[in-house]
Amino acid sequence: MASRERVEAVTKGTGFWRCSKPATYTPGTCKLLRVMMKESKLTNFQQRHIMDTMKRDLEKEKRRLQNIFATGKDPEERKRKPPPVRQEDPAPELDRFEELVKEIQDRKEFLADMEALGQGRQYRGIILAEISQKLREMEDIDHKRSEELRKALATP
Structure with missing residues (x-):
């Protein structure tokens, strides 16, 4: 019972x-x-x-x-729809060449700050090596852009 x-x-x-x-x-x-x-x-x-x-x-x-x-329905059976996903406008891509210019400027400022603190000798070689790598990358970008421009001008 x-x-x-x-x-x-x-x-x-x-x-x-x-x-x-x-x-x-x-x-x-x-x-x-x-x-x-x-x-x-x-x-x-x-x-x-x-x-x-x-x-x-x-x-x-x-x-x-x-x-x-x-x-007539179990409230737990009703499932809520997930909120709609916002589609954000993609941020405009920064030009890699411009990024490199900013990075080089940052490295120069860092080296100047370290020299002002008396630590310039310790960081000078590292910072100059980083700057030279960034300059080489900028040269590669410039070379590719020049080739693209030549091709665009060559085709009528």
Whole structure:
């Protein structure tokens, strides 16, 4: 007869037991749980927490069932559509040649700052090597652009 009595739902996350899905208990089982909690010497706070969670879960289940009876659908079944993804305008690509000019300027400023602090000798070789690499890359870009321009002018 206990299976025909009202069933209360207890969900996971009470802090003491972790289950993969909510367990259902009859009122008799709930009384047994209370006795077991007292025997396990849980504090009053822990016992209250478990009972409050059981009550809140029961209220949540009531609201869910009311929605099912009213609308014919389980509210959890309705899934929200994700917000539309904003399509941002791509930032204008910086010209690599201009980037290199800025990087060289930064390196020169860094070297000047280090020399002002008396550390110029330590960084001078490294910074000059970096600047020369950037200059070579700029020469390659200039050479490619010149070839493209020649080809464009050569074709009528």
